[in-house]
Amino acid sequence: MLGVGSMGGAILEGLRRPEVRIARPIRVTTRSEESALRFSGASDVEAIAGESDPEANRRAVRGAGLVILGVKPWMIRDVVAEIAADLEPGAIVVSVAAGVTCATIEAELSDGVSVVRAMPNTPSLIGRGVTGIAPGAAASASDLATVSRLFATVGDVIEVREDQINAIAAISGSxxxxxxxxxxxxxxxxxxxxxxxxxxxxxxxxxxxxxxxxxxxxxxxxxxxxxxxxxxxxxxxxxxxxxxxxxxxxxxxxxxxxxxxxxxxxxxx
Missing domain, CATH: 1.10.3730.10 (ProC C-terminal domain-like)
Known part of the structure; x- marks a missing residue:
């Protein structure tokens, strides 16, 4: 997970609940050392601070089968361009940013990497979230199922077309x-x-x-x-x-x- 702001943080905390069964540790990047220190001593999270490691995002995505973009919408393009060469073939990139289309992200990526947009909400923090997910052009049914299983660990999931994601954001996201x-x-x-x-x-x-x-x-x-x-x-x-x-x-x-x-x-x- 690149970035653990309010939404990313809610998802992360939901995923860290003991009853959630996913591969661990969850590798995350933060902007500052202070933010990374919040996870010191946690066996289920490996936090890398961009403040002290300029390669933080690139290091974090290496070997990852699923990458969640938790940064602010205006940072998405730069972050995707930064990590594109380090993504694993077959990786799934999930964006939770409002106002950034799959096509915008896909334009920065190599073939073999798929994109899925997700619009969760903050009750994911307590396992009562609602998330809408929509596939990009290269995302397969299997990719969408993987992302659905991920967000199902923190609440309900519905699959929609990408042109419905903004309405999902308006209803359940906000x-x-x-x-x-x-x-x-x-x-x-x-x-x-x-x-x-x-x-x-x-x-x-x-x-x-x-x-x-x-x-x-x-x-x-x-x-x-x-x-x-x-x-x-x-x-x-x-x-x-x-x-x-x-x-x-x-x-x-x-x-x-x-x-x-x-x-x-x-x-x-």
Missing amino acids: GPAYLFLYAEEMTAAAERLGFDPDQARTLVQGTIAGAAELMFGSADEPAQLRRNVTSPKGTTERAIEVLQGADWGTLFDRALAANIRRSEELEAQ
Whole structure:
């Protein structure tokens, strides 16, 4: 794994869970010695810092059958060009960067190396991630299956076309931030109703976590679960009427469209 930022770090921590069965150690590169030191003493990770070893990325990919690009989107082209000559024939290069197409990466690589785009999300950290994967031009069904098995160790995986990856990013990749924003606003509203910060946090976070577990374990659709809580002419119905009056459907469409446009802008750069 080249780069262990917020997304790469979540994937890495998910892969390090004891019950996950993959070849170890996982070789990673970091920008600084300080970041690499976080893994000192870990038997399952070999960290190489670019700050002290200019050949860090090239060393890391030698002999690797699967390489995850965890660097920032604007760094992808340079990193791929740097490692291209050191990749093993038959290696699979997985990019988790938004706004960088498979074709952009493939243009820097030799024949025999395949590319797969993956769009995970940060709940991968606790094994509850959702990842969309899409094959590049040279990726085989076997390559895609390998990448699917990798990300299945940290959550659910769906296979999509590459032209759907930006929508995956808008829905599940960015989705945790939308939920955290909801929690943030609900907590603030609870405090305005007179609860202290600890009480507000307990009320909101406990409700979100419990409702999520209820939904996850239920065969009912979210709409039915909502109806189960919404008694006719009751208090919940009044609140739902206010929320639906704000036209949430259109609001979500606009928010996801803005997210997708930004991915398209990055692709065009």
